[in-house]
Amino acid sequence: MTAHCPAPFNLTAHVLAAGLQTPDKIALEILRASRAERWSFARLDAAVRGTGTGLAALGLPPGARVLLRLGNSVGFPLAFLGAVAVGLVPVxxxxxxxxxxxSAMAKGLNPALVIAEEGVALPDHPAPVLTLEQLRAMRDLPPCAYDMGxxxxxxxxxxxxxxxGTPRAVVHAHRAVWARRMMWDGWYGLRTDDRVLHAGAFNWTYTLGTxxxxxWAIGATALVVAPGAPMSLLMRRHDxxxxxxxxxxxxxxLAAGRLGALPRLRHGLSAGEKLPEATRAAWAAATGTAIYEALGMSECSTYISASPTxxxxxxxxxxxxxxxxxxxxxxxxxxxRDDPGLMLGYLGPDGPHLPLHGDWFVTGDRVAQAKDGAITYLGxxxxxxxAGGFRVSPLEVERALADAPGIDDIAVTDVEIRPDVRIIAAFYTAPAPLDDAALNAFAAGRLARYKQPRxxxxxxxxxxxxxxKLSRxxxxxxxxxxDDNA
Structure with a gap:
């Protein structure tokens, strides 16, 4: 895909357009152990644009930021796409x-609105909070007009x-979704008759995009497994x-040993961290299908990948x-800088700033390139x-744990506890060893689970x-x- 993104353009309009050619086809299935919640493309389009109408009626200024505190329910894509449809910027x-x-993230973001489900931590910020129930009531409103630009x-x-060590806000343009078309052939081998099951949370860019x-942008069906539901069983049951x-x-x-036959599965996709060759081989032996890997980053989605072809x-x-x-x-x-998938920049006081060396954004990913162009990732x-596909700064974890009772000094890094398995580890100095349970409890109050040392x-x-200088x-x-001498 080399054609330029058309103008005027709206991300939501692009994502939903193909599905409206087959309005009765299922766009989304949220899979649970005993049932599935199904949304056709026509129903999805109506709910997204109704949500857009409701959000526009709040009178937020164009380009206002909307902080999303939503889990894996249909409310997430409705809020995300509804906001983009009317010129708001979801986060x-x-x-x-x-x-x-x-709260620390909201301070720099300064959202105009927070949309949150019950029980999720809210920022200490004056922005009004829209509940999931209030969001749900917007679905049946008349369709919004798209904010084209x-x-x-x-x-x-x-x-x-x-x-x-501080989370950075990455600002993406509407065109970012157009640039993702390069992955359809370059990674996914994506077809309109595919049923794509992703195992991640909606808020992660890997899940949100892939x-x-x-x-949806090609008119295929997205499958999502609800938390706690048996993934391998539902993968098979829902084709x-x-x-x-x-x-x-x-x-x-693979460890659970309950994959069974997956006759409709064409292949798997992997990203977020390096795929161990042992895992790739074991999956192929168990399912008869290949896993195609990709390398990318939040600042530019994926740009290096293998594919079925x-x-x-x-x-x-x-x-x-x-x-x-x-x-x-x-x-x-x-x-x-002209790559269509590259971010506009990191959000700063005066808007997005794109750090460049000449005309290039340097990723920090070390690779080796073979004569045939194949890329090997070196770190x-x-x-x-x-941590499980999420990039975590050791400085952020160190700051969160630095004032734990009894700790004099602390350093955090990831360590390999067995082949191809890494965890976050905290090394500290203190007059005497501290109780692990107390340290775990301290970390749980300040860090998301995936950031906490194991x-x-x-x-x-x-x-x-x-x-x-500390040497990690x-x-x-x-x-x-x-560990070797233990």
């Missing part, structure tokens, strides 16, 4: 975030952790043709997607951790270089040496 966030975490104007915002917007998840979910399904060589992730403007510079991936330039280790001192690499090496 999905994880429902796992604590009050202090979401420049493809480069802000469309939505997602948060990612930066190397400085699990919802991309299937999933493409399954998308992080490597950890593949490992969990172009599998990756052993050890490699895949190839640059056609239409992308990506370069390997001194072994590090860089994205040209990050920085010390960012990966291991605490007392040390006499933390490794530092001659300049006093030395910590990981020390942990491995201790």
């Amino acid at each position: 999905p966030t994880s429902t796992a975030l604590t009050g202090p975490e979401i 420049a493809p480069d104007r802000p469309g939505y915002i997602v948060f990612t952790s930066g190397s400085g 699990g919802l917007m991309d299937p 999933a043709t493409i399954f998308a998840a992080v490597p950890g979910v593949y490992r969990q399904l 172009r599998p990756a060589p052993d050890g490699a992730i895949g190839y640059l997607q056609d239409g992308r403007r990506i370069s390997v510079q001194d072994g590090v991936l860089a994205i040209h 990050r330039d920085d010390d960012m951790m990966n 291991l605490y280790q007392h040390l006499p001192s933390l490794p530092r270089g001659a300049n006093g 690499r030395a910590l990981r090496a020390q942990f491995k040496a201790d």
Whole structure:
């Protein structure tokens, strides 16, 4: 896909247009153990545009930010797409975030409205809160008119952790969804008759794009498993043709040993962290299907991938997607400022700022490129951790735990506890070892579950270089040496 994004443009109008060619076809199924909630494309379109009408009636200024505190219910895509439809800028966030975490994010975001389901932590911010019940009442309103405009104007915002330890607001343009068309052939092998099941939460960009917007934009069906429901059983019962998840979910399904026959499954998709070759091989043996991997980031979705028509060589992730403007510079991936999927920038006081080196946004991902163009991922330039597919800054975790009772000094990194399995570990100094349960409880009040350390280790001192800088690499090496000698 190399054609430029059309103008004027609206992300929601683009996402819903293909499905209206088959209005009675099922667009979304939310799968539960005993039943499924089904939405046709016609019903989805009406509810999205009705929600847009309700949100527009609130009188928010054009481009106002709407903080979403919603889980895996149909309310999430209705709020997200309804807001974008009328020129508002939705901001999905994880429902796992604590009050202090979401308050810190809202401070820089300054939302005009918060949409929240019951029981989810709310920010300490003066913005009014719209409940899920109030949102639900908007579905039957008359359809809104689309706010059509420049493809480069802000469309939505997602948060990612930066190397400085503070979550950063990434501003994406409406055109970002048009750029995702490169993945249809370059990664998914996506067809209109597909039924795409994604294992993640709606607020995550991987699920939001791969699990919802991309299937709908081509007129395919999105399947989502409700929390606690048996995923492998429902994958089979509801004829999933493409399954998308992080490597950890593949490992969990394999470990459970209940996959059984999946006759309709064509292949799997993996992103978020490096897929272990052992997991790929075990999945192929259990299901007879391949997993196609992709590399990307919140700032630009995915741009390197394998696909059914172009599998990756052993050890490699895949190839640059056609239409992308990506370069390997001194072994590090860089994205040209004109790549249609690249963010507008990180949100600052004066709007989005895009940090560039010349005309290039440098990702920090180290790779090797073979003569045939195949890309092998070598790791990050920085010390960012990966927890179940979520990138987590060690500085953020360290700050949250620094004033835990009894701790003198603390350092956080991820460590390998067995082949291809990594966890977040906290190493601390104190007069004596502290109670793990107390540390866990302290962390739970300040960090989302996926950011909390799974291991605490007392040390006499933390490794530092001659300049006093903490060495997380030395910590990981020390942990491995201790583990090997255990």
